[in-house]
Amino acid sequence: xxxxxxxxxxxxxxxxxxxxxxxxxxSKAPLRxxxxxxxxxxxxVFHVELLDAEGGEIRASFFNDAADKHFEQMEVGKCxxxxxxxxxxxxxxxxxxxxxxxxxxDRACQxxxxxxxxxxxxxxxxxxxxxxxxxxxxxxxxxxCGIITAFDQxxxxxxxxxxxxxxxxxxxxxxxxxxxxxxxxGDRAKKEDxxxxxxPAVVMKGVSVKEWQGGLSGSLMEGGSLSFNPDMPEAQKVxxxxxxxxxxxxxxxxxxxxxxxxxxxxxxxxxxxxxxQKSEQIVNEQEMYSAFCRLASVQLxxxxxxxxxxxxxxxxxxxxxxxxxxxxxxxxGFCAVCNKVGxxxxxxxxxxxxxxxxxxxxxxxxxxAAEKVLGMTAQEVADIEKNEGREAVEAKLKxxxxxxxxxxxxxxxxxxxxxxQRTNVSCTAAHPVNLREHGxxxxxxxxxxxxxxxx
Numbered sequence: 025x026x027x028x029x030x031x032x033x034x035x036x037x038x039x040x041x042x043x044x045x046x047x048x049x050x051s052k053a054p055l056r057x058x059x060x061x062x063x064x065x066x067x068x069v070f071h072v073e074l075l076d077a078e079g080g081e082i083r084a085s086f087f088n089d090a091a092d093k094h095f096e097q098m099e100v101g102k103c104x105x106x107x108x109x110x111x112x113x114x115x116x117x118x119x120x121x122x123x124x125x126x127x128x129x130d131r132a133c134q135x136x137x138x139x140x141x142x143x144x145x146x147x148x149x150x151x152x153x154x155x156x157x158x159x160x161x162x163x164x165x166x167x168x169c170g171i172i173t174a175f176d177q178x179x180x181x182x183x184x185x186x187x188x189x190x191x192x193x194x195x196x197x198x199x200x201x202x203x204x205x206x207x208x209x210g211d212r213a214k215k216e217d218x219x220x221x222x223x224p225a226v227v228m229k230g231v232s233v234k235e236w237q238g239g240l241s242g243s244l245m246e247g248g249s250l251s252f253n254p255d256m257p258e259a260q261k262v263x264x265x266x267x268x269x270x271x272x273x274x275x276x277x278x279x280x281x282x283x284x285x286x287x288x289x290x291x292x293x294x295x296x297x298x299x300x301q302k303s304e305q306i307v308n309e310q311e312m313y314s315a316f317c318r319l320a321s322v323q324l325x326x327x328x329x330x331x332x333x334x335x336x337x338x339x340x341x342x343x344x345x346x347x348x349x350x351x352x353x354x355x356x357g358f359c360a361v362c363n364k365v366g367x368x369x370x371x372x373x374x375x376x377x378x379x380x381x382x383x384x385x386x387x388x389x390x391x392x393a394a395e396k397v398l399g400m401t402a403q404e405v406a407d408i409e410k411n412e413g414r415e416a417v418e419a420k421l422k423x424x425x426x427x428x429x430x431x432x433x434x435x436x437x438x439x440x441x442x443x444x445q446r447t448n449v450s451c452t453a454a455h456p457v458n459l460r461e462h463g464x465x466x467x468x469x470x471x472x473x474x475x476x477x478x479x
Contacts, residue, residue, distance in 0.1 A: 033080030
């Protein structure tokens with residue numbers, strides 16, 4: 025069959041019943057099971073995205089027998105001819121493709137592998153800058169290209185239907201001066217931290233954008249794609265912007281809901297005095313608070329003894345969820361939990377004093393929050409101590425005192441110490457404040473207080 029005999033993907037619609045297309049698989053979702061609507065048991069499905077020589081792109085879903093037959097065959101990057109499928113309107117809740125329609129294949133479908141066609145691109149991006157995303161009708165699906173300015177640790181949890189899930193939150197910024205949070209899932213979320221560190225350029229295809237708690241939140245869809253430092257003009261453009269001053273630019277954070285200018289922080293926002301008073305009243309359940317404050321000091325010595333700032337943690341994946349073990353290893357690098365010597369890395373564990381105009385407090389600050397507070401990674405702290413000595417580390421840490429306003433997330437929970445009931449408060453997350461956004465946040469608070477005073 026010649027090229028002219030293949031039906032263009034962009035012209036597929038419900039009005040055509042007989043067609044044969046030729047396309048390359050640009051992405052492929054995992055095979056999953058679902059409950060049949062008629063109660064006859066479980067069904068199977070996976071989907072791919074297909075791109076043809078004319079630039080047309082469409083999503084195709086394979087169900088049950090077709091899923092079993094073609095899942096292994098449909099490899100990303102390979103070309104196929106496909107026919108005898110159903111054309112239906114695209115479901116925008118799950119479909120990131122721009123095509124108005126999508127394809128459904130069952131046991132009657134015809135799928136054949138063909139030789140690679142150099143006329144078909146390996147992937148097609150339609151990149152939209154984040155400033156433009158703000159004006160789109162929500163929900164929407166977009167391709168974005170930007171710099172990773174921040175990232176959280178992977179988080180494992182169970183969904184409402186009992187499935188084990190893993191997610192990781194990224195903050196992405198581009199040269200439109202806007203940044204947004206994007207959640208990635210599964211194996212993408214489990215990638216090594218080193219992949220996200222160092223402000224790499226990233227392009228994401230198929231980001232679903234929705235409104236969330238007053239801001240915009242992105243989620244990379246299952247059938248989307250994620251590429252680091254891609255060889256494309258858009259990536260080169262944002263890299264140049266970042267190195268030539270973008271890193272120091274005041275960005276508009278469109279996922280912002282509380283004026284922090286960073287990733288989402290949960291908990292009631294209180295000043296330090298209110299937080300201390302409220303935490304002392306906890307009896308049974310833990311509570312989460314948020315406070316805007318500055319780092320006043322880091323505990324470097326206790327009773328004249330030098331305090332360690334980090335420990336070496338095991339990075340071997342857990343069997344239950346493939347996340348890092350993070351337990352302390354001994355001087356040989358042996359982890360008693362994993363019962364072996366494996367990959368390891370330093371993790372910060374600091375005792376920090378924060379303060380605002382109402383007071384101050386000491387709190388244990390865990391690894392991820394500590395890196396945000398210091399503006400340094402645990403590896404950087406360890407390298408300075410190893411190469412330049414403890415005095416150099418202490419001087420570096422003291423330079424962080426009162427450097428910037430932070431929004432910290434605090435977890436307060438009841439505890440028992442030597443038979444006495446007390447509250448244990450720890451810092452679980454922290455982010456530098458975007459002063460412009462925080463200013464707007466405070467003006468809003470003033471307006472609310474004035475409105476109450478008038479009433």
